[in-house]
Amino acid sequence: MSKQQHSRTNATIVSQYEEYVMPIWKSLDVPLERAEGCTVQDFDGEEYLDAFSGIAVTNVGHRNERVVEAAKDQLNEFVHGCSYVHPNGPVGALGERLAEVTPGGLRKSFFCNSGTEAVEGAIKLARKYTGSKEVIAVEMGFHGRTLGSLALTGNRAYKSGMAPTINNVSHIAPPYGYRCTTCDSDSCPGTCANNLKRVIDSHTSGDIAAVVVEPVMGEGGIIVPPEGWLARLKEVVEEHDALLIADEVQTGYGRTGEFWGVDHFEVTPDIVTQAKGIANGLPLGAFTATEEVANAFEAGDHLSTFGGNPVACAAALATIDELQDGVIDNAAEQGEWLPERLSELEAKYDVVGQTRGLGLMQGVELVDPSATGPQGIAPAPDADLAKHVGKNLRERGIIVGVGGFHTNVMRIQPPLTISREQLERVVDALDAAIAEEA
Numbered sequence: 001m002s003k004q005q006h007s008r009t010n011a012t013i014v015s016q017y018e019e020y021v022m023p024i025w026k027s028l029d030v031p032l033e034r035a036e037g038c039t040v041q042d043f044d045g046e047e048y049l050d051a052f053s054g055i056a057v058t059n060v061g062h063r064n065e066r067v068v069e070a071a072k073d074q075l076n077e078f079v080h081g082c083s084y085v086h087p088n089g090p091v092g093a094l095g096e097r098l099a100e101v102t103p104g105g106l107r108k109s110f111f112c113n114s115g116t117e118a119v120e121g122a123i124k125l126a127r128k129y130t131g132s133k134e135v136i137a138v139e140m141g142f143h144g145r146t147l148g149s150l151a152l153t154g155n156r157a158y159k160s161g162m163a164p165t166i167n168n169v170s171h172i173a174p175p176y177g178y179r180c181t182t183c184d185s186d187s188c189p190g191t192c193a194n195n196l197k198r199v200i201d202s203h204t205s206g207d208i209a210a211v212v213v214e215p216v217m218g219e220g221g222i223i224v225p226p227e228g229w230l231a232r233l234k235e236v237v238e239e240h241d242a243l244l245i246a247d248e249v250q251t252g253y254g255r256t257g258e259f260w261g262v263d264h265f266e267v268t269p270d271i272v273t274q275a276k277g278i279a280n281g282l283p284l285g286a287f288t289a290t291e292e293v294a295n296a297f298e299a300g301d302h303l304s305t306f307g308g309n310p311v312a313c314a315a316a317l318a319t320i321d322e323l324q325d326g327v328i329d330n331a332a333e334q335g336e337w338l339p340e341r342l343s344e345l346e347a348k349y350d351v352v353g354q355t356r357g358l359g360l361m362q363g364v365e366l367v368d369p370s371a372t373g374p375q376g377i378a379p380a381p382d383a384d385l386a387k388h389v390g391k392n393l394r395e396r397g398i399i400v401g402v403g404g405f406h407t408n409v410m411r412i413q414p415p416l417t418i419s420r421e422q423l424e425r426v427v428d429a430l431d432a433a434i435a436e437e438a
């Protein structure tokens with residue numbers, strides 16, 4: 001270990017960030033020195049149970065042995081050759097594997113480096129295939145921060161001062177039953193899907209390239225659409241000869257207890273975007289389309305110097321092996337139990353407005369019961385409480401995300417390898433933290 005590494009402490013790392021890294025963070029979380037499974041350790045030797053996975057990425061556990069070995073093996077062969085200039089084994093094998101595991105008849109993939117690039121590429125492909133310009137996304141949705149994906153992201157907070165983004169993008173209402181402005185029903189019949197037709201008729205030329213949707217909205221606050229919602233969108237998409245792009249960057253790779261988020265809704269998308277969990281932390285993104293759609297791309301239409309890095313692709317192959325060898329089953333099993341425990345918190349505390357999610361993608365929405373929320377719907381979001389509960393959890397050695405459109409949702413998205421005992425620790429700590437902070 002170098003002298004410089006020896007002298008690292010949490011304080012020195014944070015001060016380097018403050019001095020030398022662009023100040024884009026709202027608050028810095030636990031500095032990381034090392035991580036293993038569901039445990040991370042800071043530079044001062046403190047250990048934390050990680051229930052957020054570096055924003056839903058390390059799905060098969062930090063430093064998963066099979067993934068680390070696969071990456072090391074490839075590092076020993078070669079690191080880079082530009083995968084679109086020099087064909088290589090991991091890219092070919094991963095392409096073939098994705099054709100097996102992606103839903104429906106999806107067959108050909110493009111590999112990039114991140115979620116936002118996957119979304120950008122998918123929009124380009126949809127425009128090229130359909131010859132149309134217009135793209136529709138969902139209010140409160142999140143698709144990334146580069147200018148194309150930022151246009152789809154349905155939250156002004158991410159766009160302020162960055163305009164203009166790309167044109168020809170419209171948004172439909174989100175399937176956010178708890179704060180629904182479309183219908184006044186607790187059971188959320190999903191009629192807001194009809195909003196797509198209205199938006200197309202009111203705001204677009206009618207010539208639609210794609211509708212881009214997260215099967216479960218992650219950054220928006222773990223919003224699960226009601227049954228039938230996605231299927232209704234698909235119907236309207238087909239009526240317009242457009243494409244349905246499922247943004248599975250966050251929901252894919254077992255996060256919801258199925259391989260893909262769309263697996264819960266029996267809807268087949270035309271393009272699936274992927275990143276986050278795909279290579280368990282190595283930078284990789286992808287979008288996969290049907291052969292017919294994919295073949296709309298011609299030579300020179302798209303490329304990325306680092307995209308489909310062979311080390312990252314080797315890690316992705318090992319990640320998929322791990323997911324299929326029991327990790328998704330664990331996510332499904334723990335993801336059955338966790339919502340039951342969280343709903344007990346909803347019954348116990350009036351500051352817990354709603355708990356919701358699929359698999360190991362669960363949200364706890366915190367509210368101020370003494371005030372009414374935006375547009376007079378539901379109790380007011382309590383972002384301050386969420387911030388304090390997050391901090392309190394840190395002090396208890398637990399990392400949970402805080403997010404959502406109103407920044408008032410505790411996001412529980414641990415590695416999918418998490419045990420029942422570890423999850424119990426998370427829920428018990430959350431219970432105690434809410435009791436203390438509310």
Ligand SMILES: Cc1ncc(COP(=O)(O)O)c(C=O)c1O
Nearest residue numbers: 114115116142143144218249250
């Ligand atoms: C659904 C979804 N799409 C796209 C992105 C952007 O991914 P990245 O941060 O890798 O660019 C995210 C990131 O949170 C996401 O949740």
